Amino acid sequence: MRHFLILILLTLTACSPAAFVAEPYLSPPPAPVLLAPISGVLTGETVLQGEYLLVGDLLIPKGSRLIIKSGSSIYVRRAETTKIDPEFLSSMTELLIRGSIQIEGTPAEPVRFVPEQKTTLADPAWAGIILDTAEASSIRYAQISGAETGLLMIDAEVVLSDSRLEMNRYGVVIQSGSPLLERNLISNGEGGLFVWQGAAPKLVDNIIRQNEEEGITIDRSSRPVLSRNRSQQNAIGLVSVTLFTSDALQLSENTTAWRQLLSRQELKK
């Protein structure tokens, strides 16, 4: 019986995210618990509630749905190989959504995605959540950190609201598509929000702050619609062709408020 108890204790210790160091904005690490490992391909509808360890790439294919209930924590294990599998988009651990995802955090019980071990911006632990031509998805009250890109949306149908994307190399990258981003905080990354390749997101009441380089970048081909956003305390508040009205975007306390992109015609002059 004693051996059995010791064995259980050892198992619990081995599986706990003991090396995880919480950033100031995150709750303290959990007490040692047995985390359910997840990876691979989840088809149909999958509901996650509780604490999980993302031990490898996880794909939600077209037609399938992942629901993550409030209060859940997903700890992420760093990939150790240079795998280049065709179904996935990064050599790092990734949560790849081609079907749909519904993250149902609440103000009191957000859903957290946290690296198992402490990371730096230059050496992120995982790729992040990738919504690749994803079907209708919603992410509410999520906290995402330690990723190369917290959320990468490629032509995806997504509502991202009330979420905190902090300490990711890039907070949010939107490549084409027209997602809705409302009341999010994107902070403490290398770059905050990138709107690229013909994207037309609707950006409402978001705060982008304290990023080492650009707060918001909008390339020449993209046409976002902005309302009541703030870009603060970044090295560069905004990179774009045109400046927005203060109702759309307030720029404050950035080292450089605006870096204007010249149009291609102007560049050729």
Add this chain to the structure above:
Amino acid sequence: MIRFLLIVILILIGTPSLADQKYTGENTIWKDTAWEGDILIDGIVTVAPGVTLEVRPGTTVRFTRSDSNQDQIGEHEIFIQGRFIAQGTAEQPILFTSAEERPTPGDWGAINMMASMQENLLEHCRVEYAYRGFHAHFGRGRLSYSTFAYNRRAAQFQESDVQINACLFSDNLNGLQFRDSTVTIADSVVRGSYWGVRTVNSRVTMNDTLVENNLINGINFKESQVELDRITVRNNRRGLYLQRTSGSIARSTLIGNSEHGLFAEESNLTVDSSRILENGRAGVRVLNATLVLQDNQILDNDLFAMINDGTEDLQIVGNWWGSSDINEIATLVRDGHDRNGFGLVTIQTPLTAPPQLAE
């Protein structure tokens, strides 16, 4: 005369020609065979060692979809341990495609070569809706004047020797992906993938090739040796990304990529007579690389002409930055002057006018 007639008869019957053939289940071809007309593969066709399968101009080879383990990867394929020759013509190309009414990428497996070291040919072919259009382990192949479209991976190979000439890789999930191989790519186009070209531990010669509109990376060379001449890498998220790679880039254009035109990480690289223009975050991003940049135009990049993200200092001599004023050029560079702990970039003797570069 009798001997002549015998030779003619032997030639005529030497390679049996199969038209409008259907293969069901697992089949092995044990003697040299030629296909023509419409071939339907409803299983796996293996070409035995020492045997040649020839596919004649104008042939259509269709594969039914079978996914026994529900991994969304079709399993029906051609598995070659002998030799494979698919030589179409411009007028009569050869088509390898799905037999499904509504085809999707990955409906069928691959033109799959294993330990097939005689030269395999795909010429004037179109390969579509495969999991891997061309796949080889320990193989030799020459792909020319062919199109690979709507595959999960257009071409993937390991430990192989492959020549690619005048091919189009378009709208595949990933374009070209290989490791531990020797590869020549010429006069080709890779576009509309997630990863355009992705290599590990390979020796690559690439010239007159366009890599564009790829969503994650245009080109990523890892632990490889490369010689790139007259390539164009444009409008990808990331342009040309080298990790622990050595080699040279000449007479090339890296333009309009969202992140960087060139990112050299722990690499040893010479870049000359090239244009690095209109990229998003940086024209050139360097992380502890040994980099010789000479006679290039590094212009109109959105944030910085050059970023040094490493700890090592760099000296860059003799390029056109749009100005010959050192102080003005310094504003285009992000380095240890801007951030503590990072290496410096010293710009020396910048050109005073754009170098004459070939169009």
